[in-house]
Amino acid sequence: MGEFDLIERFFKRPPQRVDVGIGDDCAVWSPRSGYQLAFSADMLVEGRHFLSTTDPQRLGHKALAVNLSDLAACGATPQAFLLSLSLPHADSDWLSGFSKGLFQLADAHACELIGGDTTQGPLNIAITVMGEVPHGQSILRSGAQAGDDLYVSGHLGDARLALEAFRGKVSLPQPVFDAARLRMDCPTPRVALGQALRGIAHAMADVSDGLLGDLGHILKASQVGAEIDTHIATTLMQTARQWSCPPDLAMSCVMSGGDDYELVFTAPVASSAEVLAAAHGCGTRVTRIGRITPSRTLSLLDAKGQIVTNTFRSFDHFA
Amino acid sequence: MGEFDLIERFFKRPPQRVDVGIGDDCAVWSPRSGYQLAFSADMLVEGRHFLSTTDPQRLGHKALAVNLSDLAACGATPQAFLLSLSLPHADSDWLSGFSKGLFQLADAHACELIGGDTTQGPLNIAITVMGEVPHGQSILRSGAQAGDDLYVSGHLGDARLALEAFRGKVSLPQPVFDAARLRMDCPTPRVALGQALRGIAHAMADVSDGLLGDLGHILKASQVGAEIDTHIATTLMQTARQWSCPPDLAMSCVMSGGDDYELVFTAPVASSAEVLAAAHGCGTRVTRIGRITPSRTLSLLDAKGQIVTNTFRSFDHFA
Numbered sequence: 001m002g003e004f005d006l007i008e009r010f011f012k013r014p015p016q017r018v019d020v021g022i023g024d025d026c027a028v029w030s031p032r033s034g035y036q037l038a039f040s041a042d043m044l045v046e047g048r049h050f051l052s053t054t055d056p057q058r059l060g061h062k063a064l065a066v067n068l069s070d071l072a073a074c075g076a077t078p079q080a081f082l083l084s085l086s087l088p089h090a091d092s093d094w095l096s097g098f099s100k101g102l103f104q105l106a107d108a109h110a111c112e113l114i115g116g117d118t119t120q121g122p123l124n125i126a127i128t129v130m131g132e133v134p135h136g137q138s139i140l141r142s143g144a145q146a147g148d149d150l151y152v153s154g155h156l157g158d159a160r161l162a163l164e165a166f167r168g169k170v171s172l173p174q175p176v177f178d179a180a181r182l183r184m185d186c187p188t189p190r191v192a193l194g195q196a197l198r199g200i201a202h203a204m205a206d207v208s209d210g211l212l213g214d215l216g217h218i219l220k221a222s223q224v225g226a227e228i229d230t231h232i233a234t235t236l237m238q239t240a241r242q243w244s245c246p247p248d249l250a251m252s253c254v255m256s257g258g259d260d261y262e263l264v265f266t267a268p269v270a271s272s273a274e275v276l277a278a279a280h281g282c283g284t285r286v287t288r289i290g291r292i293t294p295s296r297t298l299s300l301l302d303a304k305g306q307i308v309t310n311t312f313r314s315f316d317h318f319a
Numbered sequence: 320m321g322e323f324d325l326i327e328r329f330f331k332r333p334p335q336r337v338d339v340g341i342g343d344d345c346a347v348w349s350p351r352s353g354y355q356l357a358f359s360a361d362m363l364v365e366g367r368h369f370l371s372t373t374d375p376q377r378l379g380h381k382a383l384a385v386n387l388s389d390l391a392a393c394g395a396t397p398q399a400f401l402l403s404l405s406l407p408h409a410d411s412d413w414l415s416g417f418s419k420g421l422f423q424l425a426d427a428h429a430c431e432l433i434g435g436d437t438t439q440g441p442l443n444i445a446i447t448v449m450g451e452v453p454h455g456q457s458i459l460r461s462g463a464q465a466g467d468d469l470y471v472s473g474h475l476g477d478a479r480l481a482l483e484a485f486r487g488k489v490s491l492p493q494p495v496f497d498a499a500r501l502r503m504d505c506p507t508p509r510v511a512l513g514q515a516l517r518g519i520a521h522a523m524a525d526v527s528d529g530l531l532g533d534l535g536h537i538l539k540a541s542q543v544g545a546e547i548d549t550h551i552a553t554t555l556m557q558t559a560r561q562w563s564c565p566p567d568l569a570m571s572c573v574m575s576g577g578d579d580y581e582l583v584f585t586a587p588v589a590s591s592a593e594v595l596a597a598a599h600g601c602g603t604r605v606t607r608i609g610r611i612t613p614s615r616t617l618s619l620l621d622a623k624g625q626i627v628t629n630t631f632r633s634f635d636h637f638a
Binding site: 019020023024025026027028029030031033036037038039040041042043045046047048049070071073074076080082083084085086114115116117119120121122124126128130131133135138140141142204205206221 | 346359360361365367368390403404433439440445447449450454525
């Protein structure tokens with residue numbers, strides 16, 4: 001199977017909204033007037049972002065999901081993506097699974113593959129995604145205001161719990177491990193919620209490197225601080241329903257676990273009903289886990305409002 | 320040096336035309352009305368697309384150049400790009416050289432870095448580039464018509480000559496090797512020519528995998544054939560002025576060498592003066608190397624118009 005056969009067989013589909021799709025030097029796209037375009041790029045490397053044993057269908061899902069999560073974080077509606085793929089060899093079974101997972105998620109969000117590149121080399125998946133957002137309505141990291149409520153979507157910490165199990169640092173009952181691993185391998189980008197929060201949220205980011213680190217980006221860009229109610233946040237592990245996680249482990253998984261692909265956002269206290277309605281409308285749970293402060297510091301509080309020592313670090317590829 | 324320091328130090332610059340640049344979940348861009356957007360993505364892998372000894376400044380240039388070449392091939396004007404970079408480690412000297420070469424070429428084309436990703440892993444450079452083209456004026460592979468003249472820009476075959484020298488298959492005088500190596504490491508994307516040919520060229524592609532292969536894409540998409548005058552085409556090596564290349568080697572380097580990043584295009588015979596004026600206007604040589612035929616075959620002709628046996632293959636990563 002040659003390079004062009006591979007593209008034809010696994011990746012080329014009839015153009016949908018794109019004017020010129022796969023098969024020319026460039027894809028050609030006609031943007032709609034009244035909208036801005038949002039772009040993000042994420043690269044997944046074997047052994048770094050995923051295990052070599054990861055099911056290719058799940059990997060296809062995840063490679064696009066982490067990019068859609070960035071679009072969600074600025075309130076954009078997915079439109080199209082480009083895929084650059086470095087493969088050790090052209091393995092039909094792998095490609096079949098990978099493209100199936102990729103396109104299932106792409107189709108669920110009407111996000112069209114419009115181009116890319118395929119080459120031989122160590123396994124590496126680089127996706128650039130494009131979305132659209134009504135002019136001036138993107139939700140940035142820089143809009144948080146002191147007094148805002150602080151929210152997160154969905155669940156936190158389960159992906160890290162799975163990683164700790166893979167590393168042998170914790171032993172999990174099989175159903176708990178399976179559930180946690182599904183969160184690690186198949187994150188759900190909060191695309192509908194991101195759009196529903198346009199005009200409501202002041203600031204938003206996705207949780208990819210860990211809650212504290214990604215919230216930290218919002219605080220830095222907005223020049224504010226935050227308090228997190230840890231007794232609420234640490235209840236957010238999905239697997240908590242099945243398994244009682246040791247408190248220290250739950251705290252570290254939730255605060256700095258990473259790979260969650262949830263949304264962390266702020267909104268005025270007066271908008272709390274709108275936040276809940278937006279979340280309800282797209283079937284995604286959101287939890288108020290704290291508040292934005294004018295202090296420029298990020299504090300973790302216990303149930304009594306006392307400060308908890310913060311020794312957590314977010315993920316850094318070169319630290 | 321951490322991941323965010325690395326981005327801050329080597330890649331983050333003040334936003335120019337982008338509304339939101341590096342440092343949020345997405346870049347936000349306002350497209351101009353009346354224009355379509357052209358997108359292309361290319362991934363460069365160490366050991367596959369470049370040698371581990373390649374000077375990082377040249378590599379920064381090349382990584383963007385091969386993408387700009389795709390924009391050129393459809394007549395688009397570069398606007399912005401996203402860079403995903405997998406690095407074995409954060410080496411300041413390497414990053415300094417790489418970003419210098421990258422930004423020199425980016426600035427020369429007013430092409431703004433608006434986002435990307437940085438991770439640890441085997442050296443891999445994935446760029447997605449975006450350009451704009453007046454609505455309906457992109458030059459596609461599918462527009463060639465029987466009777467069109469067939470042209471290429473600049474020089475062909477020198478990059479392959481350098482590769483053959485690296486492989487020990489040919490011994491070159493040092494100045495010839497240096498000149499050929501510069502063509503391999505620092506290709507010149509024909510961005511101005513691509514735009515100048517809007518409204519003139521019927522079909523166009525860039526020569527990245529070798530003339531015959533890339534011309535083949537035009538022929539397939541346009542459902543036509545071509546004749547190449549090999550006695551003209553084989554004079555196109557830049558190093559031919561300095562060194563007399565054995566005819567068989569010249570033929571294979573020019574016809575299927577790859578890594579040229581020139582433009583191959585077709586235009587009506589009646590437009591030959593316009594083609595030459597466009598080329599002259601941007602200081603790029605173009606050479607008429609043959610013609611488009613209705614036959615659906617690609618023939619190589621000698622000076623007497625006799626068919627030369629074609630045993631050349633273009634580059635395929637998985638063949």
